[in-house]
Amino acid sequence: MHSFKARLTAGFIFLSALLSGCSLIAPQTYALKEKRPPDLPARVELTEVPFYPQDDYYCGPSSLAMAVTAAGVKVTPEDLVDQVYLPGRKGSLQVEMLAAARRRGLIAYELAPKVEDLLRELAAGTPAIVLENYGPFKWFPVWHYSVVVGYDLNRLEVIRRSGKRPRLPTPLPVFEKIWRAEDYWALLVLPPERVPVSATETRYAAAVVALEQSGHLKNAFIAYNALLKRWPTSLGGQMGRGNAAYALRDLDTAEAAFRQATQDHPDAAPAFNNLANVLAERNKLNDALAAAEKAVALGGPMLATTEATLEEIKQKIAAAHAEEALRAEQNPPITPAVLAPAPAEIQPAAPVAKPKSKAKKKKAAPPA
């Protein structure tokens, strides 16, 4: 009986500690309470975030549907069941939530594990999907996704859309306790033009790369532009902008982006390699050769690719020379009548000679 009393007391201490935001159970809430960042608004609520009530086990699809719709792409939880719900687990995995957001052409950004960052994103107008664990024991986890749509620092609470409840104020220490159990995992779903206020360059760039790889090139291009607005000399941003533009067949923009990358990062072999490829495709062969040679000279882990690029450009130049020689030889005797059916064949070769002379002039400047 004595031990029961002792345990009961311990339980009360634990509860009161939890509710008062003790540094052990909710360290970040405690820190926030001690020293509130002056630029953080005291109260935020994103009432425009829609609410989709959750059917059994479907908190993944409903949370995601709320965040995706808030980001501007209308979906219902039913639309997402086939993309995130895993019947054998009766739930949804975190990585699938990321992947499904990207499948709608949106950026999926995993927040840094900080309460303050979460509040800052809310203040900037972005709701967050959070993974919580209500489990009473480590060996009995009860996982749940909900959407945080607001907070009130004076009342020390967050406002969530959870399960069947469209507005559930939760004491911040309690929220931190169940959120901390899953390493403070939070997901932002964003339209491509919007960079999270708390984002870091590498984390955000990785999120955009994933969107680019998912095939949403236009949105990835927009996101790379947004990235460059925030971090103007980001190598990932410049390369991504160039690669997305290249894949969209906007060679002008691609060339400009890679050229900028080579200027801001003169030791980045991939930038020279990609510039060389675009230039070669646009038949600026001499410029392409110079860029490819530079890429190879810089070495690095992509050396095999840069060497192959250089080799290909050399072959292209040799072929162009041979064609030119052949044409020079054949041109005089060819009569206009013979030439008539052939222009389609000759046309691609024709620009080779011209831009090359131009290219030579341009090339004279950079190596000097």
Place this chain on the structure above:
Amino acid sequence: MKLLSKLISQLLILSMVVLPFSTQAGMIGTDQVVANATAEANRDKVRDFVSRTDVQKQFETLGLTTANAAERVNAMTQDEINRIAGKIDTLPAGADSSAGWWIAGIIVVAVIIWYFWK
């Protein structure tokens, strides 16, 4: 027939091992320059391939159709695949069923009773 399938599988293994190393000229992907992903640059492509099929198979045993599983695996980055490969049974799967709450409640009650009787 057996010989033929053996031959084919050996050819497949060979191509899996050899193909990733035949470097092609061309564009270098953005993933190769983003710091988060540079570790991936030198990663073993065979292992990547294996973990992808692994995850897909596990998805199928967890109740997805082959087509759906393939589609979902394709939607993930290699980084994400590596995060879940071999751990799909134990990773957090947000669900919050009312059944789960009942079980949690029963366990809590059981623990309290256990404390009381001890």
